[in-house]
Amino acid sequence: MADGGLLDSLEGVKEETIRQQGLYDKLITEQQKLVKACSDREKMANEFRDRFLKTTSALEQAKEKHLETMNFKKEKLDSLQQEQTQLGEELKRAETALKEQEAKHAELQKATNVITVVPRREVVFRGATKDVGNPHVFDTKTLIKYPMEGGTALITFEDEIVAQKVQSLQTHKVTLEGECYITVEAHPIQLMVPTSVQMDTQVCPQSILVSQLPPDMDSEVLLDKLELHFSKSINGGGEVASRHFQEDTGNAVLVFKGDNIALGLTQKNHHEVLLQKKQKHKVRVTPFVNGTITRVETKALACARSVLLTGIPAVMDADSMQDMLEIFFQKGSNGGGEISNTLYNPAGQTTVALFEEDV
Template identity: 50%
Template sequence: MSENTLEGVKAAISSYKKKHELLLEEQKELAAARDDRRDITKQCKQRTDKLIQSTKDDQQSHQDQLANEQLKLENDELMKELQKAEAALKDQKAENKNLKQQTDVFSAVPEKKVVFTGLTGKADDTEKFEMNPHIVYPMEGGTALVTFEEESVAKKILATKEHKVDLGGECSITVDAKPVHLKLPKLVEIDTDVCPRRILISNLPKMDTDTLLNKLEIHFSKSKHGGGEVDECEMMPDSGNVVLTFMDQNLAKGLTETEYHEVKLQQTKHKVRVTPFLNGTITNLETKMTACLRTVLLTGIPAVMEQETLQDLLEIHFQKNGNGGGEIEAFLYNPVGQQASALFGGVSSEAEEK
């Protein structure tokens, strides 16, 4: 059909309308697809924003967690330091309390009268603490201990080792000379504390010991004098002071704080001094083996005659210069089958000078 005719024109218009409608439909579809893509893009952007925010939140949470853990560690360290400081403070308080007790004791030690004899010495030679040995040495049977006045004599006897001792007639014995070693303390550490039940009573008059102890016990057993039931009352022979022990642990402190007490000991009242009593505990003890330079141990002594006779013969033998001996200060013989102990004491500086 020709487009120049009316029918042809109508047909062409109808065809273009259909094409236009198709184009409009395609345009709508494209617009819908565009809108869908925009929605998807928007949703993706929203999701991306959420993920970014979530990541930021997670990072912040992680940082907060790390910060909290760091704070917790710092807090734990501070708590440890605080506990150490509290423990150190507790130890310091205990030490201060102990030092205060020591100060109270040292400021209230029993009085002792002294007289200056005119002798002087170097300050460096002064010893802060002196301990007198009191050593019990068990002896085997058939042995003897000889202490010479001179070390050189003991050295000669030990150098000879075997000694033939004449017992009279054709009888003789051979004994061995050996050095004597004693275990002595090298270092002694003692912790002291004030005894809550004991008091030390000094400034006492010279009188019968039993009477003195009875009167002190009677006086301090009365509550009006600040005392109570007495467990024990004993004299210290080295100082002449008295140690009184109560049954109750709360009495000693009050009596030592008063310090001076009027006690009727003889016909009149006498002022005695009451001071704290110290308990001592050895916390560290180191020993060393020490040779007795003037003492020799004789072994292998048979029981061939009476103890006194044999001891006299042995002592005479080791006194003679011809036998390498010299002046004897002490001699102790223990026969075979018997038990004996020798007592070793300290030698004072005065004795050494003499």
């Protein structure tokens, strides 16, 4: 019995050992599987990490490229907007310049449409010639107004050498009646004369210039007749606001209160107006052009033959004093010579001397 129990125990231990060995082998196998699974998982994790890094890098590169593209497009858009703004400003400037050119063109066209704003005058060649010089120079008649103070006189000599001699002596004792005399001073005369004039002209829309008028009529009577004729609507006229007679040209200027009256009258070149003794006279009506001086260049010009005398007291009447001055300065013994003109302005009075071109 005892031997049988021992054998049973050994067999049980053996079986248990075999069972435990099986379990151990199974654990080893499972451990190997687990190790392999961990290795596979680690490999997968490494692959996933690599893929993640590559994907992240690709996303970063794509993001940078996208940002570069967006910046480029933004810069291009800004450039296009700036170019559009500049083109808009240039377009505005061009439109403004076009309007100015159109306005100038309209003025030029208006001036061109005026057939002859300057009244016609009959001209004829008399056989005289002169050097060509500058064909673009507009020649005008020189007429300078020179204000004279009181107690002065202007003397113009025939010879400029005499005038220079009188000026060089400066002080002169002019003998009057008896043993009386006065002391006067001689000075040169400097006048400012224009050398270049620029003028802008424009047609006055409410004014007309009436020319080819009879020369022997009184100016006020003439203006009355013209106003009477051109104020009537049957003659194409209207209410006259003002009128003026140009003494230097012999023409008349009428200004109307209403619009388009002057334009309608100038479309008909000649008008028959009752001016003298129930007899109609053909006058010429043209637009009236007004000018504005925009630039004037001047220079000082010495009057070679004229002398200004100052310090003349009012000791006798003006005519006698002028005669005394002329007699004194005509004598060669006093340094004078032949005199062409004399003008005396007494003390306390003012007058204006007119200087013309010495021809």
